Amino acid sequence: MKALQGVEGRVEWSERPAPACEAGQIRVRVAAAGLNRADLLQRAGLYPPPPGASDILGLECSGVISEVGPGSAWQVGERVCCLLAGGGMAEEVVLDSRHALPVPAGLSLHEAAVLPEVYATAWLNLFQLAALQPGEKVLLHAGASGVGSAAIQLCKAFGNPCWVSVGSAERLAYCESLGAQGGAIRSTDLESLRDFAPFDVILDPVGASYAELNLELLARDGRWVNIGLMGGTKTTLNLALVLGKRVQLIGSTLRNRDDLFKAELLADLQRQVWPLFAEGRLLPQLSRAFAAKDAVAAFDELASNQVSGKLVLVIDEQLQ
Incomplete structure (x- = not known):
């Protein structure tokens, strides 16, 4: 063959x-x-x-x-x-x-x-590992990706408002057409995600370069699921925030x-x-x-x- x-x-x-x-x-x-x-x-x-x-x-x-x-x-x-x-x-x-x-x-x-790959990934990480509950807020990095596209639709279907980070205004509009509430463009205003925080769950394929911001954006008892390393492997975290917010950091592969x-x-x-x-x-x-x-x-x-x-x-x- x-x-x-x-x-x-x-x-x-x-x-x-x-x-x-x-x-x-x-x-x-x-x-x-x-x-x-x-x-x-x-x-x-x-x-x-x-x-x-x-x-x-x-x-x-x-x-x-x-x-x-x-x-x-x-x-x-x-x-x-x-x-x-x-x-x-x-x-x-x-x-x-x-x-x-x-x-x-x-x-x-x-x-x-x-x-199969994107829906299995989104379902596993949001609803099984992060135990997402109806009404909880979600941040999806790389929201216009295959996994992001699936995750937006699942969030809408199961009653979870979600926001995204993306690479362009066109891709933000695409995510909003699928059901995202809004989001930020990474090259210009990533920090504006603070306007939508705190988030109960963050699904992140980026890794190190977003780590500090993720920690700041999470709500108390928030779950941060890392599924990729596009932004590097090493970072520095404020562990006081991890403890004070009771954050769960979940590393996940399928x-x-x-x-x-x-x-x-x-x-x-x-x-x-x-x-x-x-x-x-x-x-x-x-x-x-x-x-x-x-x-x-x-x-x-x-x-x-x-x-x-x-x-x-x-x-x-x-x-x-």
Whole structure:
């Protein structure tokens, strides 16, 4: 099968052996794969897959089941979208059957390809780890990203006013169209977030450069969930504020979680979040689809940091 790999800072298609489909697994003919920042890091050699995971790029995909291993309740021909530790950017992928979700009614396979990673990330960090309660206020850094786009919609659906930090006025308007109350542009007025504080929960993929401000913006008993390090790894914090506010700092990753954890996360997602797509309360934020032959251009666009929502790489144009 053809598969996309990161090689010395670039991406290229290569021929790889098709994996076997074992008990409890399914084989999926891939229609499309969502692009994520983790793919950029892996391309650069900075984020290797967890032990035992495929080194093929792609943490999420959609497609049609072509083979079902013993012990799985799925059927050949069913349309699914999948959460992966790797392997999504290939003609087919084999995965734990518990890590697939049905494509929501009314959505195309291209739209479904951009759902699993971002909604699993947003749900895990806001509603499971940070235990977000109705009415609590949320700050989402990088609000126009794929995770940010999902998180804004989830906050709106579950009764949590949210604000964002973004890179431009256009991206702020995009976030407000999804349901954000407002926010700040990082290059000009990030400090204006103080006008909307205090926040009960902050979801932060930036890290060190926002750390001091995050601590000041948090309410008492606030939860600060760090999911990325785009702004560096080392900082200085006023621990008196941590103690005085009873702040919880939660470091979180998803890719290296074990199979059972991911299975339980996706089961919760299917129960509580997936019905909202059928109701029209959640929408996939697919910004642009790229053909497989244009994979380099797709990665370059993601690296530009100008994307609002998500990009998808179409693997099989016959599957819609």
